[in-house]
Amino acid sequence: MEPSNRTAFSEFILKGFSGYPALEHLLFPLCSVMYLVTLLGNTAIVVVSILDARLHTPMYFFLGNLSILDICYTSTFVPLMLVHLxxxxxxxSFSGCAIQMCLxxxxxxTECLLLAVMAYDRYLAICQPLRYPVLxxxxxxLMLAGTSWVLCLFKSVTETVIAMRLPFCGRHVIRHFTCEILAVLKLACGDTSVSDAFLLVGAILLLPVPLTLICLSYMLILATILRVPSATGRRKAFSTCSAHLAVVLLFYSTIIFMYMKPKSKEARISDxxxxxxxxxxxxxxxxxxxxLRNKEVKEAARKAWGSRWVCR
Structure with a gap:
């Protein structure tokens, strides 16, 4: 994965927020707390969904996958970012940058695909309840989750190899707090058209397409919810769906802004x-x-916590 012309340097400098000392001082406690909440919350979901047999359903299987993904995703760069702050x-290091970028x-x-799979699962559960166990x-x-992991790993390895084999001509200051591929490509002094093409195709397949499927699934779900006779049931379902959509739209909109906007050689703090x-x-x-807003998860967590104290 190392380019033949990499003789001038063996490591990259991550500039990050170094031009904004006050922002660094603010981000360290904020990101530390958010990372801790991410680790504790997602680990709790994985543990509870494994321990409680009532949660051995497709919905919680995918939620467990999402939790593992979130732990891995943030752990690829947040600990190093906190140290650098x-x-x-x-x-x-050059190899560390490549590994971080790939992971x-x-x-x-994978999260982009998994969110679409989860929306499809909810569509089947709500709109096709009688056929859901069979469908x-x-x-x-296993096939949907495994395919998402494997395909995205293959795609990412390919993109990373192509990007890291480009000539950098001694330019090694990345204007970002992580080895984000777009920030690394800004340093390349060779032709980046192949990398750009791979990223564009990947962005189209992983962003607008899954987002469209998610929105379509939730539209059909909401149409079904409107036929629910109970006003309380409709209100609860609307609250849950709107919360799901809010997080999904935040995730997709920010990534779409990053990966589908016109390319610029200038690094921006907004990135x-x-x-x-x-x-x-x-x-x-x-x-x-x-x-954690789900009643079944709360009950399972209380049961697991109570069993732990009884065993003691």
């Missing part, structure tokens, strides 16, 4: 802010919106 030396691309891309079989769940929104804020909100 307090340090004057903000470096990452963040892979987990972020969403255990085998299909880093949007990265914080979709890569730090959204993984923190997912367990709160999708699971």
């Amino acid at each position: 307090l340090s004057s030396r903000k470096t990452i 963040s691309l892979s987990t972020g891309s 969403m079989s255990h085998r299909l769940c 880093q802010v949007f990265t914080v929104l979709y890569a730090v804020v959204t993984p923190m909100l997912n367990p709160i919106i999708y699971s």
Whole structure:
């Protein structure tokens, strides 16, 4: 994965927010708390969904996958970002940069597909309740989740190899707090058309297409909810769906802004802010919106916690 002309340097400098010291001091406690909430919330969901047999359903299988994804996604760069926020030396090795880029691309891309799969699962559960157990079989769940992970890993490895084999001509200051592929490509002094083409095709397949499927699924869900006779039931369903959609739209809108806007050689602070929104804020909100507001998860968590104290 190392380019033949990489003799001038063996590491990149992540400039990040170093031009804004006050912002660094503000971001460190905020991102630390959000990362801690992300780890605790998502880990709790994975543990509870494994321990409680009542949660061994397609919905919680996909939620468990989403939680694992969020933990992996934020862990690819947040710990190093927190160190750099307090340090004057903000470096990452060439190979470390490539690994970080590949893992963040892979987990972020997988989340785009998994959110669409989850919306389809909810559509079948609400709009086709009688056929749901047959349509969403255990085998299909494994196939949908496994395909999302494998395809996105293959895509990300390919994009990373192409990007990191470009000549950088000694330019090694990345104007970002992570080895984000767009920020790295700005340093390349060779032809980036192949990388740009791969990113554009990937962005189209992973952003507008899944988002359209998600919106269509929720439109059909809302149409079904409107036929519910109970006003309380309709209100509860609307509250849940609107919360889901709010998180999904925040995630997709910020990524679409990053990856589908006109390319510019100038690095902007807004790019880093949007990265914080979709890569730090959204993984923190997912367990709160999708699971911790859910009555079944709360009961399962109380049961698991009570059993723990009884065993002691």
